[in-house]
Amino acid sequence: MVEMDNFDLALLDELQRHGRATHQQLGERIPLSASQIGRRLQRLESVGVIDGYQVMLRPEALGLGVIAFTSLKLKHHNDSSIERFQQEIDSLPEVLECHAVVGDADYFLRIVAPDLNALSEFVMKKLMRVPGVDSVRSNIVLKTFKRGGPLPLDHLHQSQGRQA
Structure with missing residues (x-):
């Protein structure tokens, strides 16, 4: 640090x-x-x-009214499969974030789309066709009330006091 x-x-x-x-x-x-x-x-x-x-732009103000949090599993977990998957995901502008996770899924993605039909098209024709993808599950956001807030820094202020 x-x-x-x-x-x-x-x-x-x-x-x-x-x-x-x-x-x-x-x-x-x-x-x-x-x-x-x-x-x-x-x-x-x-x-x-x-x-x-x-x-920070508001997606809905720009016609991107659907946000989905998607969990994704890969078929294979070797280095070349993971690297290719990450390159493919990086090239998809609809995917705003992609996180490697531990648990029931291998990755969590935050995806935006203009509407449900566009989201369905994206998932079926792009995301499911990314090499190595085994399964995809999406949760669609109904309402956002907190977005992209600042990182909490209080723990750093506290550690400053301990060092003094």
């Missing part, structure tokens, strides 16, 4: 909530100058704490 002080943690917390804030605006919320903010951000980016910056 990367060493961070309370200023770094406050900066990360602010960025998660206000990603478009300028260095100056961040400096008004965190008692650091804009140049200090810039240097800290550059360091946090270079060590991989900050993975990137993006805008």
